[in-house]
Amino acid sequence: MKLAIKGGTPVAAKDKSFVKWPFTRDYEWEYVKNSLCGNRHSWGENCDLLQEEWSKWNGNTYTLAVNSGTAALHMCIAGCNIQPGDEVIVTSTSWISSATCILHHNAIPVFVDIDYDTMLIDPVKIEDKITENTKAILAVHYWGLVCEMDTINAIAQKYQLFVIEDACQAHGSLYKGRKAGTLAHCAAFSMNQNKNFSAGEGGLFVTNNSDIYHRAVMLMNFGERTVPTLTRNYLSKSLGWMYRINDLTAAYARARLEYLQRDNETILKNFLYLKELVKDIPGLKAPVHNDVQSTNGYAFVNRFDFSMLNTGLSDRQVTNLVFRALLAEGIPVSREIPLLPEQKVFQSKEGYGKGCPWSCPSSKAVDYDLKQYPNARLSNARSIVFTSFKTGNTVEQLELFSVALHKVIDNFHELMDV
Numbered sequence: 440m441k442l443a444i445k446g447g448t449p450v451a452a453k454d455k456s457f458v459k460w461p462f463t464r465d466y467e468w469e470y471v472k473n474s475l476c477g478n479r480h481s482w483g484e485n486c487d488l489l490q491e492e493w494s495k496w497n498g499n500t501y502t503l504a505v506n507s508g509t510a511a512l513h514m515c516i517a518g519c520n521i522q523p524g525d526e527v528i529v530t531s532t533s534w535i536s537s538a539t540c541i542l543h544h545n546a547i548p549v550f551v552d553i554d555y556d557t558m559l560i561d562p563v564k565i566e567d568k569i570t571e572n573t574k575a576i577l578a579v580h581y582w583g584l585v586c587e588m589d590t591i592n593a594i595a596q597k598y599q600l601f602v603i604e605d606a607c608q609a610h611g612s613l614y615k616g617r618k619a620g621t622l623a624h625c626a627a628f629s630m631n632q633n634k635n636f637s638a639g640e641g642g643l644f645v646t647n648n649s650d651i652y653h654r655a656v657m658l659m660n661f662g663e664r665t666v667p668t669l670t671r672n673y674l675s676k677s678l679g680w681m682y683r684i685n686d687l688t689a690a691y692a693r694a695r696l697e698y699l700q701r702d703n704e705t706i707l708k709n710f711l712y713l714k715e716l717v718k719d720i721p722g723l724k725a726p727v728h729n730d731v732q733s734t735n736g737y738a739f740v741n742r743f744d745f746s747m748l749n750t751g752l753s754d755r756q757v758t759n760l761v762f763r764a765l766l767a768e769g770i771p772v773s774r775e776i777p778l779l780p781e782q783k784v785f786q787s788k789e790g791y792g793k794g795c796p797w798s799c800p801s802s803k804a805v806d807y808d809l810k811q812y813p814n815a816r817l818s819n820a821r822s823i824v825f826t827s828f829k830t831g832n833t834v835e836q837l838e839l840f841s842v843a844l845h846k847v848i849d850n851f852h853e854l855m856d857v
């Protein structure tokens with residue numbers, strides 16, 4: 440069979456195209472309409488109810504509904520009382536907000552390499568990075584897989600550190616049967632449209648600790664001490680931002696929350712079917728899922744090791760060829776973004792300008808030399824991300840993914856002159 444990139448027929452023709460996420464349902468209109476017809480479009484009843492419903496769904500004492508996962512992460516940093524020059528340990532592979540939330544509080548991110556298998560922060564490499572300035576570990580449950588939390592919490596206890604969960608991709612993901620967002624001092628979830636729990640944009644901050652909660656409230660709400668629900672006195676006790684959600688978004692989020700459990704079940708079922716379909720592809724490493732670290736199926740990340748083909752090409756070149764060939768076959772895949780420490784904001788150490796916060800008097804020098812992250816670099820060079828397998832896609836559509844993969848890999852030699 441001729442590869443589509445060489446003029447052959449694509450595996451997934453236009454009429455078989457994948458159902459894009461989010462998959463929406465008619466009843467959601469009612470929620471949004473009720474909010475629109477009311478007169479509290481800023482902080483309203485839906486915001487309060489969303490907080491209550493999320494606390495119940497996830498098993499947290501406190502939830503604050505905010506306008507992004509990034510905001511919720513910043514609230515985690517403030518909630519843990521991180522101060523200028525404090526260091527926060529974070530993984531080297533994630534979305535940029537996992538590290539910029541630290542900078543926004545004038546604190547310093549310190550990156551740790553990943554474990555190649557899980558693509559998550561390697562707990563074995565954390566202790567090397569702890570200094571007298573370290574105040575917290577920010578554990579990112581990347582691609583929906585929960586970090587090795589028992590080990591991370593044990594290290595944190597030994598050095599008296601806070602642990603923050605970046606659960607922005609991990610709604611309903613489990614660690615030893617316990618939900619993401621209940622495994623550390625506080626956590627952030629995103630409701631950006633790509634996530635399993637999507638409301639366009641939005642975020643959720645959660646904690647069970649009242650001190651952390653009250654500090655997070657101030658950051659969320661202009662530095663005021665009161666949550667938006669209560670009567671405000673407009674007195675700013677500290678430097679705050681405006682991170683509140685609005686009633687329309689909260690209404691839409693509540694509608695989607697009704698189906699989150701069912702959506703997650705479908706997504707995980709499809710994820711496991713994909714794993715089954717690709718298991719005999721030589722050189723392909725499928726994402727991890729087991730009884731200890733159970734993903735919510737947020738993404739299906741494939742990593743290719745083609746050293747046995749002796750192509751003479753680098754890992755990145757090989758992956759790029761497979762990627763382009765898959766796109767030509769009609770499979771909507773994407774490449775991994777650069778490592779966090781590779782991003783210019785860290786390499787240039789500019790931040791707020793004039794080198795802040797790295798140049799602040801309370802900060803100590805940190806090193807972002809990329810040689811410290813060999814697993815992250817290898818994994819990045821080999822990754823192809825697939826997310827179009829969620830609710831609404833049929834078994835036949837899922838199978839197109841593996842048919843295309845088999846086709847491209849069986850005919851890889853044809854790509855050598857692309």
Ligand SMILES: *Cc1c(COP(=O)(O)O)cnc(C)c1O
Pocket residue numbers: 506507508509510533534536537579581605607608628629630631640641642
């Ligand atoms: C999406 C995401 C964020 C940020 O969430 P937003 O709602 O887009 O601000 C942070 N961390 C991770 C790992 C994410 O995937």
